[in-house]
Amino acid sequence: MKTALFILLDQYADWEGAYLLSLLNQRDDWQIKTASNLPQVESIGGLQTVIDLDFTKIDQVFDLLVLIGGNSWNFQDQNLYNLVERQLAHKLPVAAICGAVDYLAKHGLLEGYKHTGNDRFLWQNFSNYLTPQNFYERLAVSDRNLVTANGTATLEFTEFVLQLIGDSLIEAKKEVDLYRLGYYSYRKRYGNSYA
Numbered sequence: 001m002k003t004a005l006f007i008l009l010d011q012y013a014d015w016e017g018a019y020l021l022s023l024l025n026q027r028d029d030w031q032i033k034t035a036s037n038l039p040q041v042e043s044i045g046g047l048q049t050v051i052d053l054d055f056t057k058i059d060q061v062f063d064l065l066v067l068i069g070g071n072s073w074n075f076q077d078q079n080l081y082n083l084v085e086r087q088l089a090h091k092l093p094v095a096a097i098c099g100a101v102d103y104l105a106k107h108g109l110l111e112g113y114k115h116t117g118n119d120r121f122l123w124q125n126f127s128n129y130l131t132p133q134n135f136y137e138r139l140a141v142s143d144r145n146l147v148t149a150n151g152t153a154t155l156e157f158t159e160f161v162l163q164l165i166g167d168s169l170i171e172a173k174k175e176v177d178l179y180r181l182g183y184y185s186y187r188k189r190y191g192n193s194y195a
Helices: 018-025 078-089 099-106 154-164 169-181 183-190
Strands: 002-007 030-036 040-042 048-050 064-067 094-097 140-143 146-149
Touching (some): 018 030, 018 154, 018 169, 064 154, 094 099, 094 154, 099 146, 146 154, 169 183
Parallel strands (some): 002 030, 002 064, 064 094, 094 146
Antiparallel strands (some): 040 048
């Protein structure tokens, strides 16, 4: 069984991980775990979420590490840094969206990767962000074991992460197209998935 660990800080953006969570959780070979620095967090949308793991006590790697954006990424925590750095150093999949990408930029964790985010100008005072030439003005960017996305790119983020964990381009696009196109347009393109 593969494990996807979702980092959810207080005031996390619940919509940013919704599609990915749903699609992974429906697979027989994946399980979802959550981690935070608090035992319970509240999303921007008001969802109360009980957390599975305290990331200050994690010393392992995961099949997929997902950092969901929100309003609380402007903080210092060596344990979180170690968790992300360890995952990247082992060349294991990491995916970050919105404010979580800001965190990676601030802590020098984007160095050597092509990436995107909400906007490069937000990082101009980050002393550890040294390669602005690797920033691409795209909704989402995938480079080796890292997917980054801005906060408006939930569907693109989901599609790129599915490819990162082994789905083909066609498989990932088809799964996400149900939400991108809507049921009736999806049915015209791919056939009736309920028949």
